[in-house]
Amino acid sequence: MRVLLVEDDRMIAQAIELALKDASYAVDCVSDGRAAEVSVRAQQYGLVxxxxxxxHLDGFEVLxxxxxxxxxxxxxxITARDALEDRIRGLDAGADDYVIKPFEMGELLARMRAVLRRNGGSGNPILTNGAIHLIPATREITFEGNTLRLSSREFSLMQSLLLRPGAILSRQDLEDRIYGWNEExxxxxVEYLIHSIRKKLGNQIIKNVRGLGWMVSKEK
Structure with missing residues (x-):
């Protein structure tokens, strides 16, 4: 999943970016409000x-x-402003969560997963289409009785597909979700990642729709 990180403190931004990449997120970083607005208009992100x-622009105005x-x-x-008034203002302005610095990355990652689950209409910590079960917290996947831990890129691809079971994602769609700006x-x-996942878990886990892209079935 691709995340936009808007943080003007270079050291903090680098630390968060590294942790996000270790957790299998693709990350784009900007350091001012105007760049954040341009980025959100130009690219589809899973989370900001x-x-x-x-x-240039205060975070409240950007939001x-x-x-x-x-x-x-x-x-x-994500902010050092811990006043109750700021927290209320941020949530009322449309933020999905409000995390006060300094924070542990484990907590931030857990809060991100919770927000993504809520926006996906589920409180379940497991992404599933009924046949495939993906656990974001551990990057483990279960399919047809086999359970294994995916690599970072493999996890990002399966997460993208399982967030929208039944939807066809093109190569460009998947690249946009898996890779950040500075990644070649x-x-x-994409084909290599799909081949790798199929080799481990069987050809039926990801379906090819000729000329359009790939999908996981929407099970009943």
Missing amino acids: LLDLGLP RNIRDSEVPTPVVI VESNA
């Missing part, structure tokens, strides 16, 4: 992590503009 004290534009992307505020993408990268 938004600091409040930003150059308000995102919601006024009816962009449904979940937004988690080889022409056959």
Whole structure:
């Protein structure tokens, strides 16, 4: 899944970016409010992590503009502003969660997973279509009685498919969800990942729709 990190403190941004990548997220980073708005309009993100004290545009204004534009992307505020008034203001403005710095990355990741589950209409910590079960917290997958831990890229691909069972995702759709701005993408990268997953768990786990892309079945 691709995440936009909006943070003007370079050291904090680097630490969060590294932790997110270790947790299998693709990450784009910007350091000011205007760049954040441009990024959200130009790219579809699974989630935005938004600091409040930003150059050019304050985080509250960025959030308000995102919601006024009816962009449904979940937004988690990450800030050192711990006043009750700020927390109320952020949540009322449309933030899905409000996390106060300093925080442990484990807590931030858990809050991100909870927000993504709520926005997907489920409180279940497991992504599933009925036949495939994916556990984001551990990157484990179960299919037809086999359970294993996926690599970072494999997990990102399966997560993208399982968030929308039955939907066909093209190569470009999957690349946009798996890779960040600064990551080089080889022409056959998606096919290689799918081949790797099928080799481990069987050809039926991911279905090819000729000329369109790939999907996982929407089980009843």
